[in-house]
């Protein structure tokens with residue numbers, strides 16, 4: 217991908233991964249019952265009134281939520297991955313949009329970014345992305361993001377992420393080390409839940 221809206225990390229991932237094989241691997245895990253659905257379990261637990269899977273990729277999490285009866289939509293910048301999502305679940309509304317300036321016509325009870333989406337976004341896009349997502353939340357909505365806290369030039373710290381959220385009017389309500397709700401004790405992965413402040 218040469219699109220300058222995507223991060224070097226995403227360009228590298230795309231260069232090293234064969235999409236057809238990646239998709240087949242997930243399909244096989246689904247068929248064999250070995251696919252993990254920790255993210256969907258976590259999201260469904262809030263019984264949200266409408267979910268947006270932001271940076272949905274091939275729709276892994278959104279499709280699982282749809283199977284459970286959750287009203288879900290997905291959005292991603294990468295048309296190639298979205299094509300798999302559309303083919304697998306044409307009944308779900310999929311949006312081809314940049315999270316930085318996306319404008320959807322509805323608000324959601326929960327917006328989720330599973331699968332390290334925040335660190336696959338351009339460093340300079342992370343703050344505006346959080347602001348855009350906050351603008352798509354219902355008044356009692358939640359923003360949920362799980363990402364690695366690994367080191368490197370494009371790392372994102374929890375302090376930075378919390379500051380982006382605060383600037384967008386969101387405060388931290390819960391933080392875990394895993395999607396299974398293990399307590400967060402300073403490890404290198406965190407799942408954060410933010411809500412509209414006040």
Ligand SMILES: C[S@@+](CC[C@H](N)C(=O)[O-])C[C@H]1O[C@@H](n2cnc3c(N)ncnc32)[C@H](O)[C@@H]1O
Nearest residue numbers: 271272273276292293294314315330331336337
């Ligand atoms: C590692 S993938 C995760 C996909 C999916 N959430 C999952 O868990 O399977 C990161 C996704 O973020 C998307 N992404 C990165 N920057 C984006 C942006 N600015 N707007 C929309 N999507 C973006 C990529 O296209 C990619 O699909």
